[in-house]
Amino acid sequence: MNDAPNAAPVEITGLSRRFRTKLALDNVxxxxxxxxxFGLLGENGAGKxxxxxxxxxxxxxxxxxxxxxxxxxxxxxxxxxxRIGYLSEDxxxxxxMRIYELMRYTQGFYPKWxxxxxxxxxxxFELDPSQKIKTLSLGQTAKTGLLCALAHKPxxxxxxxxxxxxxxxxxxxxxxxxxxxxxxxGRTVLFSSHLLxxxxxVSDYIAIMHSGKLLLCDRxxxxxxxxxxxxVVFDAPQAQGPPTPGIxxxxxxxxxxxxxxxxxxxxxxxxxxxxxxxxxxxxxxxxEEIFLARVGKKFDESEAQAS
Amino acid sequence: xxxxxxxxxxxxxxxxxxxxLPGIVLGTASAxxxxxxxxxxxxxxxxxQIAAYAILLxxxxxAVGIVMMIHTEIDKLSAGLPLRILRLPVANWKIVLxxxxxGWIAVGGVSALCALLVIRMAGLEMHxxxxxxxxxxxTSAAQAWTYSLRDPGPRAGxxxxxxxxxxxxxxxxxxxxxDLLERANPWLVGAAVPLALFAAAxxxxxxxxxxxxxxWFVPKAAASTWVSGPIPGRRFRSPMxxxxxxxxxxxxxxxxxxxxxxLVLYFLGMPLVTGMFGGTxxxxxxxxxxxxxPSIVLDWLxxxxxxxxxxxxxxxxxxxxxxxxxxxxxGYWNQSSTHLLTQPISTRRLAYAxxxxxxxxxxxxxxxxxxxxxxxxLLMISAGEEARFAAFLQQGYDESNPYAVVAFYIGTLFAxxxxxxxxVNSGWAFVAYAVAIAPAAAVDWLANDGPMGEASPYLGWxxxxxxxxxxxxxxxxxxxxxxxxxxxxxxxxxxxxFWAVSVAAFRMMVAAYIPNPEANLPGEHFPHPVxxxxxxxxxxxxxxPVITHPLLVHQARRR
Numbered sequence: 001m002n003d004a005p006n007a008a009p010v011e012i013t014g015l016s017r018r019f020r021t022k023l024a025l026d027n028v029x030x031x032x033x034x035x036x037x038f039g040l041l042g043e044n045g046a047g048k049x050x051x052x053x054x055x056x057x058x059x060x061x062x063x064x065x066x067x068x069x070x071x072x073x074x075x076x077x078x079x080x081x082x083r084i085g086y087l088s089e090d091x092x093x094x095x096x097m098r099i100y101e102l103m104r105y106t107q108g109f110y111p112k113w114x115x116x117x118x119x120x121x122x123x124x125f126e127l128d129p130s131q132k133i134k135t136l137s138l139g140q141t142a143k144t145g146l147l148c149a150l151a152h153k154p155x156x157x158x159x160x161x162x163x164x165x166x167x168x169x170x171x172x173x174x175x176x177x178x179x180x181x182x183x184x185x186g187r188t189v190l191f192s193s194h195l196l197x198x199x200x201x202v203s204d205y206i207a208i209m210h211s212g213k214l215l216l217c218d219r220x221x222x223x224x225x226x227x228x229x230x231x232v233v234f235d236a237p238q239a240q241g242p243p244t245p246g247i248x249x250x251x252x253x254x255x256x257x258x259x260x261x262x263x264x265x266x267x268x269x270x271x272x273x274x275x276x277x278x279x280x281x282x283x284x285x286x287x288e289e290i291f292l293a294r295v296g297k298k299f300d301e302s303e304a305q306a307s
Numbered sequence: 308x309x310x311x312x313x314x315x316x317x318x319x320x321x322x323x324x325x326x327x328l329p330g331i332v333l334g335t336a337s338a339x340x341x342x343x344x345x346x347x348x349x350x351x352x353x354x355x356q357i358a359a360y361a362i363l364l365x366x367x368x369x370a371v372g373i374v375m376m377i378h379t380e381i382d383k384l385s386a387g388l389p390l391r392i393l394r395l396p397v398a399n400w401k402i403v404l405x406x407x408x409x410g411w412i413a414v415g416g417v418s419a420l421c422a423l424l425v426i427r428m429a430g431l432e433m434h435x436x437x438x439x440x441x442x443x444x445x446t447s448a449a450q451a452w453t454y455s456l457r458d459p460g461p462r463a464g465x466x467x468x469x470x471x472x473x474x475x476x477x478x479x480x481x482x483x484x485x486d487l488l489e490r491a492n493p494w495l496v497g498a499a500v501p502l503a504l505f506a507a508a509x510x511x512x513x514x515x516x517x518x519x520x521x522x523w524f525v526p527k528a529a530a531s532t533w534v535s536g537p538i539p540g541r542r543f544r545s546p547m548x549x550x551x552x553x554x555x556x557x558x559x560x561x562x563x564x565x566x567x568x569x570l571v572l573y574f575l576g577m578p579l580v581t582g583m584f585g586g587t588x589x590x591x592x593x594x595x596x597x598x599x600x601p602s603i604v605l606d607w608l609x610x611x612x613x614x615x616x617x618x619x620x621x622x623x624x625x626x627x628x629x630x631x632x633x634x635x636x637x638g639y640w641n642q643s644s645t646h647l648l649t650q651p652i653s654t655r656r657l658a659y660a661x662x663x664x665x666x667x668x669x670x671x672x673x674x675x676x677x678x679x680x681x682x683x684x685l686l687m688i689s690a691g692e693e694a695r696f697a698a699f700l701q702q703g704y705d706e707s708n709p710y711a712v713v714a715f716y717i718g719t720l721f722a723x724x725x726x727x728x729x730x731v732n733s734g735w736a737f738v739a740y741a742v743a744i745a746p747a748a749a750v751d752w753l754a755n756d757g758p759m760g761e762a763s764p765y766l767g768w769x770x771x772x773x774x775x776x777x778x779x780x781x782x783x784x785x786x787x788x789x790x791x792x793x794x795x796x797x798x799x800x801x802x803x804x805f806w807a808v809s810v811a812a813f814r815m816m817v818a819a820y821i822p823n824p825e826a827n828l829p830g831e832h833f834p835h836p837v838x839x840x841x842x843x844x845x846x847x848x849x850x851x852p853v854i855t856h857p858l859l860v861h862q863a864r865r866r
Contacts, residue, residue: 056649060865074865082651092645094557107542108549109651 039203110152455511
């Protein structure tokens, strides 16, 4: 059950998956590096959960391959799953158990279960161990699942929509600190979310998914560096943003337009000059702006193809 | 008076059942047509009457079942009204009226149509109104019962239903009540019973919605923890031990506890209800008039017919109820829950944990039944009676060893229980077997005017064909399981042990049969276990779950 030397926590190559006529994953390739927080971003139905299910071995790749620490999770679940702490989207936990029973049961599968850390999480999450899971609220169930995913200190933590059901305070102060804590210990966190601010706050790496495709996958800092928000003023009013290489999205009317560019500003400035446009302001865009521009552009493309 | 909520609820129920209810009527018509055809081919009048009753009962059962199912949330196995209905801003009486009225119309209508069809097409001799009246009363009683419960679970359901039925049984045992029923106008009774149950249902729903009986079955939780055992204080020594604990706590303890409950209800409840409340006799005295007698319980227990029948009933009912419950429980049978499939344990071990726990559970259930059997014998001996438990089973096998006969009986109980707690895995094997033997059996039935006629070669062929189909399916499943490496050596040992149980039971039956081949056994063509082909088929049913369960888990993990 030894890991392959230098094997990445997750390595996905050309992964595709089709459910009847719907293409849920389309040739997805990505590598999750060791010791980072990897945020999987996408709107509902983008393919995040399908991708995570492949990582957990719940789905077998129809084409392509997936490796977790060098092991194929579908064929070698014992080796792959033993290294993962997982919180599922549906929070599927036996409802008849009490919290302490669930902890003891989960402990049986993981030799590295840290009892002290589990007690600490219990206190932090303000959970009563004698409470039955079926009597817990949605947020408490999520906290219980999170506790079981973290307490055995796995080298890879996979959290599918961990914020779902958690209030803002718990999300910001507990979930995020837990995620950062894991990463600071040199372990890896892969989590999916559709909450952009959350992903931006804690992630080192980001992958943006849309309609089963991977639109973007890079370090958050590199993504930010690679995008610029520009305010452009034209000499004459424009009916629509002029098609310009390097500009992902135009927004505005008349003479003043906002643009999101993906190429060096100097190149874009030169191109805009030929169109009588002048950059008057330059700023680093937020992740939300980048996401909307990327996904919005895809929407436009698919609409154009449909028409 | 705003009736629109009632109309909406009626419409919703109609939408959920609009295809099934006419389907039941059509199915009944088809079955009746088939029966009429068989009658023309020469099927005797008695057999036609039996078949016609069976068709009518199945039709009514289906109609009642379908109407009751629209109240429930199948995946949660809750018998009561779903929370979304309880939370509707609608008065109690309106909710009850909407559901009960639909039950009356749907069940009454379908039952009446089916009764008319069976009477006209199959010549059943009965009054047409009896079937709908009984069906409506049954539905109303079931509805009134379920509306007062919230998330009762199967055990609570069985207990409360039996408690509910006890006064009814007692009432029916009263001559005065029986006389009254006989003299009363059937239409009046038919109207009064549903109306009384309507009132009971409104009161029950009122209490349910106010949370008055939300936790009525308080001892249940404590009892379930006590019966199923608490989690050990120390950490599990291996993932397998943790999984075994999980399987036992989730499923394993249910069969023994259900058997224990049923045993108490049958062996204490029934004699008490029928005997202590007066005016009845013992079963052996032919139900003659007799004043209440405290020794009635002892009389009941000494009645070997009722003891053996009771054990059979308890074994079959408990295992069918538990198996049915597990079947209905979403994701149980192929372990499709995310939580289980993502445990870091191999498929082979995951599957073996359930096989192991189910086999222990069945054996514990059997031990309970055998223990009660022994206890009854001891009780009889201590009361100065002759211990003669085996006597009833031994009828016609007087020359055979009573212990062998009892062992055969116990082995059969085990086989029935084991097969029933795996409804999906054994079910497929059983369906394959039934489909394979059906054509030849039907030809045999028609050619011989029923199953008890002269010996026929058709059934021999049918049994051989059925067993061949099962053996082929078994071999294929075994090959696939071996290829997928999901069969643990221990699971194979269990399969072998169960095969041995089957062999032993078969040998005992043969040993019991040979000394007196004419005694108390049907003719040669009747499918009893002496037939080696039938034995081969049935013995595979016992092994089927051990092979198919790991394959289903394997499939679930490799979607």
